[in-house]
Amino acid sequence: MSSEVPWTDRESGSQPVPPLTPERFLAGLALAVPVVALLWVPSYSKSAPALGGVPFFYWYQLMWVPLAAVFTGAAHLLLSRDEKHRAALNGGDAR
């Protein structure tokens, strides 16, 4: 199933996958980015530059809504990939 994915740098096949894989680290980062961006209010608490008459404060936050979805979606894909590897290494079961 997962033979097409290079996973040879993970030592030998019987070794357990470490708790912190690059996938998990990146997923955590992807989840943190929108949270920090939106809770850091001083970074966007201003009215210029306006976009189509809408002050910066509003369009910037609205812009982050789809961006948050993209980052969360990326975390989902990264963790799915991670789980697939774990399942493959542990004999077909997602443990």
Next chain:
Amino acid sequence: MTRLADGVNAPALTVFLLLLALVTVLGFLAARWRQADNALDLHEWGLGGRSFGTWVTWFLLGGDVYTAYTFIAVPAAVYATGSAGFWSIPYAAVVYPLVFLLLPRLWSVARVHGYVTPADFVRGRYGSRALSLAMALTGILATMPYIALQLVGLETVLTVLGIGGGQAANPLVRDLPLLIAFAVLAAYTYSSGLRAPAVIAFVKDALVYIVIIVAVVYLPMRLGGYGHVFDSAAAKFQAVNPATHQPTGSLVPGPKAQWAYATLALGSALGLFMYPHTLTGVLAAKSRRTVRRNMAILPAYTLMLGLLALLGFMAVSAGVGQGVKGYNAQLAVPQLFAQFFPGWFAGVAFAAIGIGALVPAAIMSIGAANLFTRNVYKEFLKPDATPEQQTKVAKLASLLVKFGALAFVVGMDKQFAINLQLLGGLWILQTLPTVAAGLFTRWFHRWALLAGWAVGMAYGTWQAYGIATPATRHFGGSTAVVPFIGETGYIGLTAFALNLLVALALTVLLRALGAPQGKDETSPEDYRVEAGTAADAPEPAPVPALTAAS
């Protein structure tokens, strides 16, 4: 009756009633949708058989989180205060990345052990009946005023339509439309369970998307463009409020308001998925992957909410409610629709809000009923209750919860319901340490978590009690000065921090003393199980009776 006929908008009312009749039929038909063999099990009535796929879950959670009251209150807050009312947008955007790691684990462990409520999980994880009861009662308490607010939202729409609500002399005439809508809601929730709101949510969300897209394109055209809308709003907010000697609002939060803005967003986001109605929507998903996918696609609703919030500025710019003494800001956006849309389209908009009240009210009453049945009735009153008996009790409890909410709206001051709902958000946040920590670790001691919960509840309620506004003497807001930091912030988040500190300190102490840990019936693999894999049980297991003392 002449009084009634005066303000009735006939085309709007006709469209409104037709759409409500449509969802009523759908609500009753929903009972037959994807029905399983064991129809009497509480999983069926209370969780829709845990069978909802990605899109059904998306509609269900969307209908559940973005309620009628949200549609009324968020633009109303923007209308009244400007930027300070906009915090709901970062709130509804950061919530998904924040709960992304929690909810799939909760789904998995609930699947393996047949948990229907978060309090079921707490009992199984910590082996503590007291802690589980605290979680269940907090959930019920926080949900009741939330249901009442849905009825307030419905009442607002009915008022603008010219039927019911308002100042009509006869209380029966005033409340009759609300009573009818409520009776219909109660009947189809009783017969169809969670399937009813899941089906109705499709209609509701379709209407909401159409209305908002039309509104944000069409209304600025009528009002001279977004630039003019914001300029005239800025001018209005500079006017000084004679009561407080402060400007009435602002377009951008000043340095002093930024803490409140961020802490309200963070605290509310952390609490949102602890509510029984949102968790009911999550646990009804058919797979772990469904839950995760939804965290990435639910922000579509947040974008709609953000655009809707901008309508508050348009209402200001259009002069809605201008010069009316003691104007109810909640009427601003419905009146904006009535003023600028043709009658039939205003009817569509009002139906969207009205149905938007019925969907979450149904899910909330089901969530609260599940909590009562599983964690009070079965746990303390009738431990040997059969699945059939549990379903029966849950159905009756859902009726009782709705009656309580209705009595609230009809019999008491509306402002009291709004204040209580603010408190509800604060309370539900205090269940987060127990549930969220429990999904990752058994390090925390159950007694320490219970003590932290009690401290958080008491501190938050006490602080909120002390907040007075010109309109109300107690519970007048959700922000206060944060001790040691000195900035104004969300009380719920301060209480949460205190809650966590107490839980940490007492856990260290209790572990040092060797206090009994309680039996944990879950195992680490349970938190990672996906539907249909080898680790997944063919049937969700019944919850075994709890034997460990608590």
